[in-house]
Amino acid sequence: MTDFEQGPIRPPSEAASMLVRVSRNCPWNRCAFCPVYKKRKFSLRSVDQVLADLDAMRELYGDAPATVFLQDANPLLTKPDDLVKIIAGIRERFPKVERITAYARSHTLARRKLEDLERIRQAGLNRIHVGMESGCDDVLTLVSKGSTRAEQIEGGRRAKQAGFELSEYIMPGLGGKEFSKAHADDSASALVEIKPDFVRLRTTAVIPATPLAELQEQGKFVALTELELVEEIRRFLSGLEGLETRLESDHMLNLLMELRGDLPGDLERLIGICDDFLKLSKDEQLKFILARRLGWMGRIEDLDKPAFQKEIKRVFSDLEQQGIDPEEFFSEMRKRMV
Numbered sequence: 149m150t151d152f153e154q155g156p157i158r159p160p161s162e163a164a165s166m167l168v169r170v171s172r173n174c175p176w177n178r179c180a181f182c183p184v185y186k187k188r189k190f191s192l193r194s195v196d197q198v199l200a201d202l203d204a205m206r207e208l209y210g211d212a213p214a215t216v217f218l219q220d221a222n223p224l225l226t227k228p229d230d231l232v233k234i235i236a237g238i239r240e241r242f243p244k245v246e247r248i249t250a251y252a253r254s255h256t257l258a259r260r261k262l263e264d265l266e267r268i269r270q271a272g273l274n275r276i277h278v279g280m281e282s283g284c285d286d287v288l289t290l291v292s293k294g295s296t297r298a299e300q301i302e303g304g305r306r307a308k309q310a311g312f313e314l315s316e317y318i319m320p321g322l323g324g325k326e327f328s329k330a331h332a333d334d335s336a337s338a339l340v341e342i343k344p345d346f347v348r349l350r351t352t353a354v355i356p357a358t359p360l361a362e363l364q365e366q367g368k369f370v371a372l373t374e375l376e377l378v379e380e381i382r383r384f385l386s387g388l389e390g391l392e393t394r395l396e397s398d399h400m401l402n403l404l405m406e407l408r409g410d411l412p413g414d415l416e417r418l419i420g421i422c423d424d425f426l427k428l429s430k431d432e433q434l435k436f437i438l439a440r441r442l443g444w445m446g447r448i449e450d451l452d453k454p455a456f457q458k459e460i461k462r463v464f465s466d467l468e469q470q471g472i473d474p475e476e477f478f479s480e481m482r483k484r485m486v
């Protein structure tokens with residue numbers, strides 16, 4: 149038998165990982181921006197079920213996988229003893245595995261005993277990805293994240309203390325226009341306290357039929373323009389002074405994919421990339437945004453290349469003829485990238 153379960157998502161950085169479903173769906177399921185598990189019920193899977201999946205995966209993949217990602221949204225809710233057995237089961241069947249990673253909610257990490265987290269780490273779970281999204285309580289409340297700033301900091305610190313590599317996701321634009329500055333400042337200061345190994349950017353997109361889309365309709369959430377997003381990210385980066393971490397812009401939703409580097413050494417360079425964009429003429433900014441959203445350009449310097457200039461002109465003229473505001477078009481393109 150080569151049948152096994154797989155959940156719907158994994159972080160972009162785990163694209164090559166073997167996906168092992170330890171729990172199904174999300175126990176919280178209320179984050180306003182998140183369409184992933186809505187209407188699906190959370191459940192834990194038994195150790196036997198997961199071990200049977202591992203046997204089937206071993207038959208299919210041999211011992212080739214080098215990295216493994218535990219699904220779905222919060223496998224750390226599994227009893228520590230069971231999780232240790234599952235991780236040991238992976239290590240036994242796949243001895244070449246170099247890294248095992250999982251998502252975890254800060255709310256859960258903040259409540260797990262340190263000794264349990266340490267046992268899970270020692271069993272072989274190397275890295276935890278936390279969807280922190282924001283370090284600002286107003287934003288966390290607005291989007292019903294179900295974790296406070298204090299829990300985000302406590303959860304992150306505990307993960308570090310237990311010896312995990314920690315990856316924290318931040319969502320530029322999540323506070324909308326109202327909380328943009330506080331979102332940037334409080335997220336940066338929370339990260340400085342947590343000291344994660346990775347900070348990953350994932351720009352907010354308002355997905356239809358999500359609670360965030362409803363908030364937008366009610367006027368309680370006003371999305372940032374692409375320009376405002378870059379201003380917010382610049383402000384956020386300025387708040388990371390002194391933090392030692394790896395900053396990654398590894399999600400297609402991000403406008404500036406080149407915002408990647410090792411902090412603190414690369415911080416000035418990364419702020420400079422935001423400035424390079426902000427200093428462009430309005431026309432050049434629109435051209436770059438359009439070309440990025442259509443997947444034609446990756447870096448600001450690509451603007452100097454003659455390729456696509458004709459197509460860019462044509463798309464703008466089509467939008468004008470159809471009476472479509474470019475900002476609306478960019479927002480539509482972002483939705484399609486989720």
Ligand code: SF4
Nearest residue numbers: 174177178179182221
């Ligand atoms: S963002 Fe994560 S915690 Fe929030 S509802 Fe989606 S899967 Fe659950």
